[in-house]
Amino acid sequence: MIRVCVIGDSHTAPLVHAASCEGFPPIYDPVFFGFHTKYVPELDLAGRNLVPRTEELKKKLSMSSRGQEQIEIDQYDRFVVIGHNLSIGCVARYYRSFASDRMSKPTSKKYQLSDSCYAALAETRAMELESVRLAKLIRSVSDLPLTIVPCPNPSLGLSEAEIPAWYPPYHEIVRNADDHAVSSLFREVCDRLAKNLGVTVIPPMQEVAANGVFNKQEYCALPTNASPNLDAHQRMHLMVHASKSYGIHLAKYVFPPTDMATPLAEEKLVALAVA
Numbered sequence: 001m002i003r004v005c006v007i008g009d010s011h012t013a014p015l016v017h018a019a020s021c022e023g024f025p026p027i028y029d030p031v032f033f034g035f036h037t038k039y040v041p042e043l044d045l046a047g048r049n050l051v052p053r054t055e056e057l058k059k060k061l062s063m064s065s066r067g068q069e070q071i072e073i074d075q076y077d078r079f080v081v082i083g084h085n086l087s088i089g090c091v092a093r094y095y096r097s098f099a100s101d102r103m104s105k106p107t108s109k110k111y112q113l114s115d116s117c118y119a120a121l122a123e124t125r126a127m128e129l130e131s132v133r134l135a136k137l138i139r140s141v142s143d144l145p146l147t148i149v150p151c152p153n154p155s156l157g158l159s160e161a162e163i164p165a166w167y168p169p170y171h172e173i174v175r176n177a178d179d180h181a182v183s184s185l186f187r188e189v190c191d192r193l194a195k196n197l198g199v200t201v202i203p204p205m206q207e208v209a210a211n212g213v214f215n216k217q218e219y220c221a222l223p224t225n226a227s228p229n230l231d232a233h234q235r236m237h238l239m240v241h242a243s244k245s246y247g248i249h250l251a252k253y254v255f256p257p258t259d260m261a262t263p264l265a266e267e268k269l270v271a272l273a274v275a
Contacts, residue, residue, distance in 0.1 A: 004030045004255070005071060007134055008082030009037050011151050014247025015082065015254060028255045033071060034064040037084045040130035045137045048073045078145040079138050080254055084131035087151040088186045088204060088213060091122045092168035095182065102181045119188045126189055127196075135197055146199040149254060150190070152242040153204050153213055155220030162232060170213045179212030202253050208246055219246040 006012060012034050019030050035057060042053040050071035052058040058069045099110040100118035113121070126132060135148055160171035173179050183204070190201040208219040217224060222238035230238075242250075 001029050002027050002077045003075065004028055004078050004080060005073075005076040006030050006032045006080045006082065006254075007071070007084075008032070008034055008080075008149075009084050010034070010241060011083035011149075014242045014244055015250055016247070017244045018247040018251035019255070021248065024251065025255055025257050030255070031065050031068065031076070033061050033068075035060040037130050040084060040133060043071075043134070043137075045140065048141050050137060073138065073142050076144070078147070079142070080147045080149060081131050081134045081138075082149040083151045084134060085129040085151070086126060086131040086148065088153055088182065089151075089168045090125045090129070091118075091182050091186045091189060092170060092173060092213065093125070094118070094121060095169055095173055095178070100181065100185065102184065103178045104176060104181065115185065115188075119185050119192065122185065122189045123192045126193055132193065132197065135199055139198060143198070146197075147254060148193065148197075148199055148201045149250070150201070150204065151240070152219070152246060153209065153215045154240050155215040155217050155222065155242075156210050157217045157220060157222045157224070157226075158235060158239050162235065164232075164236070167236075173213055174211055179214075181212070183212035202250075205249055205253070208249055215242075215246070219243050219249075 006015065008015075012032055016032055016034075018024060019028075019032075039052075039054075039057045039060065042057045043050050044053055045051075050073070052061055052070065061071070062069045097110060098113050098118060098121070100113050100115045102115050131148055131150075135146060138146055154170060163171065170179075173182055187203045190203045193199070194201045204215075208215045210216045219242055220239055221241040221243055222235060226235065226238070
């Protein structure tokens, strides 16, 4: 039995569902620790345990993990960090100000960067995120397999007019035919993180994608027949969260079958995700 510690935010829910479904590989015993990203700074490394600094976080760990109030590193065979702000947005957020060589429509309104420089800019941002902080804490005391799973790409379902101004300009990226350039830059960022941190990073899955930056609507929590009573905030929240069917796909990479459940197979799994 492979005991897996899964640490994530609300994006963990589809994977929790997948772990309860028929056909989930019985060799895995996942323990899920779920909490909002704002609580990440309240989780400290004490010896070989990740210990909550506040009672509130302690309760959240306990509620999601079969009653465990801290994360005991030595109780697990491998680790997974999901969400916690790492997403394709760390590339897309710079699109309004910068263009890279591989983008199709350079404009005088943007600073032109090489692909390498653009990826390095996004990597710098990614290294500051909470998911990376958690990975660094674990990696500082354990060299066991560790996988980082970014947040799912946003899904189709909302018009550009419904998207708040602070959100990355995904509709503009698609309109300019730069979605695949942004996607490939994010895969490069994932590769850089994997190398720098000594982990596996699973990039956005191609089988659920509508294009380079959006997933198909069927893979998000916003149904096609969503209630008209939902306000803009609720619709946005559902658009950026994945469906149960997304979790089924993701589980194939996070919890591979027996013949793939070795560190030597990790590069093959990443290749499958982007194929």
